[in-house]
Amino acid sequence: MLSALMRQLQQLWHLLLPTPCLWCSLPVQRFDRQLCTACQQTLPQLPLALCHYNLLWLPQVARGLTKPGFDELLSVCYYRQPYQHWLQRWKFARDYSAGDLLQQQFAAVLQQYQQYKHTLPQAIVYVPMHSRKLRQRGFNQAELLAGVAARQLQLPILPLLQRRQYHTAQVGLTRKQRQRNLKTAFSLPKTTMLPERIALVDDVVTTGATANEICRLLRRHGARHISLWTVAVTLFD
Incomplete structure (x- = not known):
């Protein structure tokens, strides 16, 4: 009522x-x-149906990711305008209207994915944020997007990942700098046993360094097939 x-x-x-x-x-x-x-x-759109809802099949995307630790990549768009503007407004200016828009677009793509895929992940995890950074920003955009995915696909969220180390933003760092930043940055409870099929949610994938580090951890705890879902993917030029 x-x-x-x-x-x-x-x-x-x-x-x-x-x-x-x-x-x-x-x-x-x-x-x-x-x-x-x-x-x-x-709005600019990705050829998702053409690549079977796995952007790793697109050479221009795959060339920007060195040995991805995930099996599938699903994104709403390339990290270009206007999505780049909306993502930056949401994350750094607390523009919640832009956040609502991006979550709506994310849900729409997941609905298409659901209609196309015969087998969905069994659960969802998201890239965690250090508690200090979470207090500064006030929200974790990856967690909010994971909530959208859970509601859209009727899947459970496993809020198990933790970020142990505080780092400044990854924006502008090289691949090697990102990898060095992320060593031992994430953790899971030692007794965690994950489902075989997992979806990992983040806002943007650039080099794949963050996702790869988390995927290595997820696989050590039982994950066999990992789908990475993001709003945007950086295009390799």
Whole structure:
């Protein structure tokens, strides 16, 4: 009853004061969306069906990842505009409208993935954030995206991964610097036994260093097939 009332109030508010589109700034058509219909239709898209919903099949993506420790890669888009702008706004400026938009796009791609795939992961884990950094930012975007995936696919989240070391942002570091930063950065409880099929969620994959380090840990605890799900993937030029 309360949720229905809130939805009606949101619709009424939208009629009185429509939300501006996060791309073109014109009013959106739906109260629960961040983009107008025209902008949604013109967003850049990845050829997911062509590569069987595994971006590792795309040479331009695979060349940027050295020996990926994951078996599948699913992303909404390349790390380019406008997604790059929205991700930075969400993470560093606490723009929750941009965060809502990215979560909506992530859910839409996962819905397509669900319709295409015959076998889904058995559980979801996400890239953890050090407690100090979590206090500074106020949220872990990977955890929020994992929640979207869990609701969309009706899968459990296993909040087991911990980040033991505090590091500054990985942005701008070389592959070797990222790998050095991540040595022994993550941990799992020693007695953890994971399902064989796991999905790992993060916001962006660049060199794959973070995901690879976590995947090595997940495999030591029983994971056999690991899917990496992100909002964006950096394109190798």
